[in-house]
Amino acid sequence: MAATPPDEAQLTQSRGQRQLKEGKAIESEEENRAELNKQAEVFAAKRLPMLKALGVV
Numbered sequence: 001m002a003a004t005p006p007d008e009a010q011l012t013q014s015r016g017q018r019q020l021k022e023g024k025a026i027e028s029e030e031e032n033r034a035e036l037n038k039q040a041e042v043f044a045a046k047r048l049p050m051l052k053a054l055g056v057v
Contacts, residue, residue: 009033
């Protein structure tokens with residue numbers, strides 16, 4: 001099962017990693033979660049339909 005954006009936020013922070021937004025590290029957990037949610041929404045709306053159409057997913 002794939003990690004959800006909140007799970008991914010915890011995972012990356014526990015590893016000392018940070019998401020980047022416009023080339024700068026996102027420091028707060030709240031901003032990190034918001035960015036991961038945004039990225040997940042874009043993926044679901046734009047890339048996932050293409051992958052399904054190709055039979056990848």
